[in-house]
Amino acid sequence: MYKSVTAEEAVKVIKSNSRVYIQAAAAAPQTLIKAMTARYEELENVEICQLHTEGEAPYADPELSKSFHVNSFFIGKNVRHTLKAGNGSYTPVFLSELPLLFKRNIIDLDVALIHVSVPDRHGYCSLGVSVEATLAAIDNATYVIAQINTQMPRTHGAGIIHVSEVDYFVESDEPLPIHHMSEPSEIENRIGSYVANLIEDRSTLQMGIGSIPNAVLSRLTDHKDLGLHTEMFSDGVIDLILNDVINGNYKEINRGRALTTFLMGSKRLYDYVDDNPFVEMRASNYTNDVSIIKQNPKMVAINSAIEVDVTGQVCADSIGPNIYSGVGGQMDFIRGASLSEGGKAIIALPSVTKSGISRIVPSLKPGAGVVTTRSHVHYVVTEYGVANLYGKTIKERVKALVDIAHPDHREYIDKTYFELISGGKRLAL
Template sequence: MDYTKEYAQKLTTAEKAVSVIKSGDWVDYGWNMATVHDLDSALAARVEDLHDVKVRGGVLMDVPEIFKVKNPGEHFSFYSWHYSGVERKFAKEGFITYVPVRYSEIPRYCREDIPPIDVAMLQVAPMDKHGYFNFGPSGSMEAAICERAKHIIVEVNDKMPHCLGGFQTEVHISKVDAIVEMKEPYARCMPPARAATEVDEIVAKTIVNEIPNGACLQLGIGSMPNAVGSLLAQSDLKDLGVHTEMYVDAFVDMAEKGIINGTKKQLNPGRQVYAFACGSQKLYDYLDDNPACMAAPVNYVNDVRVISAHDNMISINNIVNMDLYGQVNAESNGLRQITGAGGQLDYVMGAYLSRGGKSFICCSSTFTDKSGELQSRILPILHSGSTVTDTRANIQYVVTEYGMVNLKGASLWERAEKLISISHPKFREQLIAAAEQQGIWHHSNKI
């Protein structure tokens, strides 16, 4: 069947497309690199006509035009599934809020729990000959959004990779109400990760030594997981697989060197499975029409039961800080939201449930604050208002530049002792004194 006539009938300008949006509407903006661009500009241009438009999105890579209008909070409010630096910067202005989530549950939220979506505006790859628009590398919950939306507008970006999958990776033109073609298409690329520090490399080496041939990998975002990926790409490991929330450049490097082939995976053998991808142009070129890679909705990819079905599942994630009880905060600085929960808990749990699996929480033992003072990431107890991303019972391995400890089965006394042993030496006496005051330091404990 030829869909060119229907395409032409639904093709319109961004200005006309957004004219359907009314004050009070819920509007979806897409996710990460597929956040709408021309439609955003057109909506911002209507600012004087609109009030209380509620916009959802997440992991923004550019500052939306609706953030730049005069008094944006009088016209728009933005609800983020996961903060990037963009949302974090603008949150203090009062028109942005964070939605606490388990990333794996967002498709269900969209189908059952949140208010109906009045208008969904999604960036997509060009339509194929069968009439489908592919969600590209950002389709983790877009199919669920389209199911619930009253009105669907697609913004066609011919620079977006066409990402193959198994299911829920596209929307058919028959479901689409309006089509807008980007005037100046481009792919949103992440800036290069900062160079790995000596601390990153020490932590990475510790973790890489724990990874067997045939393992299945999940890497979080950040310099430490990137350092692990770089070391793996230089290793003599073989037959590694990928089942990960976020697909990053390190996987491309490993695949091109033959270290990743997925032959030992229990599910989807031979395919690198991911919920969304973000990185360099090299990454997007690699994903484009590549049958070795499989985009899938996040309620499948991050399902603990699916994760744990892979033998030797290895999960590697960063944190903000943690306390002597083993409570992990990976998303806030006290009351200030700085990122999001994402799927970290799903992979911490899923990797431990996997046969031979291991979950690693990694961090530098310290950081330098804005005043130039050295601060410990291992705290007596989390700061007031901090989010507990991973509860104390969930944590398995914790790694800093001073070593690795396993908290599974450890008592409160043992947890304190183990975590202090991998803290920075400058803070150990302070942590011991705090542990004693909190009643979690035993007289037989030794450092």
């Protein structure tokens, strides 16, 4: 059905000045990545295009900058250093639009490195735990190299490709990267409680992974008939699905299915999604399409931020001018939830950083990026409560956000904001 080669032989199609796409998240093909990086002495100016990837990224070593340059569409911890080191760049793009960059040949690809399940008897492989822009990369790339992994789950949905679409196969048997769920802190649990109280029965959820989403999910056990339409999820949803809390019965899109474009978590999660038709994997230009998201009634989008100013502007991708992560799908889902019948767009964050710096601020740091505008946000939630900004004036927003800031910072935030705009003279805003 297919003929496998060694990883070293497969990656020889990568030449100097090639542009290579690497499948995202927990599906980053480590065997192929290591074989490609091992050729650094014979390669120059290879551009690596990627979203966030789990696992090692040896090509991101600044000492290999003559061989590899990292172009990130969303920046993870393993490549964050490349921006300051000079061997990396950041391309801002909505996750919903990333496949279009390849489909429209705005970014031409020479090679796609992908990670798939073992082919079935008909010759079809699954992209497993990550689809995002990989289908578009496969269609656009001159060469497609697939790492076939006996431990890659076979997931249902659109991430199915035939062996005829692949140029080189490399066999492997290795576990996927594990993303450990951290136990929510007291502050995160309080935030989780406030957010859970905003979620009605028969709502459809979008949320990422992390302590706050976990805290929210742990408080939904008494809810009924929830749906899941998200770009990613982790272990926190499994028990809710098994206990019929999440069943998708009242979604308008992909009813009766949990929809996502990538996932990462424990081996339990990977085992759960293996050959499970309830979980449907789709490309990100489908999962994150605002026109699709908004069709789900009571769509609830729960996202986080680095800081929020008192008018409601949300910075989620940078610390001042220094890019930290990326635009991702936040705006896709915030807008989709806003337009949904009964939908709610929520930004949830602790009131202060671990070092005690307020994350509700009079104004964003100089150079900070606005991922979500002040006109898009409905709710901002901290451990001190919920600020409903929808339909509110600037003056009303300032009061609502000061009220959920940390008490130690409230007077300063309020005073500093009005000094910034009026020299200390309060205006009707």
